[in-house]
Amino acid sequence: MANFQGHLTAGVGLGVAYGACGALHLQMGWGPVFLGAGLTALGGLLPDLDSDSGVPVRELFNLSGALVPVLLLPRLLAAQLTPDQVLVVLAGIYLVVRFGAAALFQRLSVHRRMFHSVPAMLIAGLAVFLLYHNPDVHYRAYMAGRTMLGFLSHLVLDELFAVDFMGLRPKLNRFAGSALKLWSKSLVATTVTYVMLVVLAGSAWVVWSGR
Secondary structure (H helix, E strand, O other), X not given: OOOHHHHHHHHHHHXXXXXXHHHXXXXXXXXXXXXXXHHHHHHHHHHHHHOOOHHHHHHHHHHHHHHHHHHHHHHHHHOOOOHHHHHHHHHHHHHHHHHHHHHHHHHXXXXXXXXXXXXXXXXXXXXXXXXXXXOOHHHHHHHHXXXXXXXXXXXXXXXXXXXXXXXXXXXXXXXXXOOOOOOOOOHHHHHHHHHHHHXXXXXXXXXXXXX
């Protein structure tokens, strides 16, 4: 399967290309363009949160711990908190994501299970749609789409690297079919994933229909 650097390169490349389209064809400012590029790169790395290696997990939760407060900052400002209160909340969110969520995720997740799947990709996009605060839901959908694009690039690369082209006939290795899937062997993991997907999709629909 592709390594961490390969997924990062693909995510950054897609982020630049998608950002250029947003700037040229959608007339977006540099703020949403660069934020979207970061989300695309992050999406390209997200499936490795369940990695058995410590490096991707550490780097991803460092990045996630920084990006989640950024996404929530407009909501905190809209809540009319004082600058000191905003800083305290942002620091608390970082600590929860960086240490609490990281420890919980490493304990519960298994590499190449439901976090490497199409439903997980949709969950990541819906989470960004709901977290990103913008009165224009089209901007929120744009950010969600960029996250899912990066996530999808990771899944596709993993499937491509599951094919061994050495020899006269291409062969599939043991990881083939483990990324672009709709369910796993674990009924509990599959059920939990789809429950999360339904809840987030319903919440996103309420936001979209109320635009």
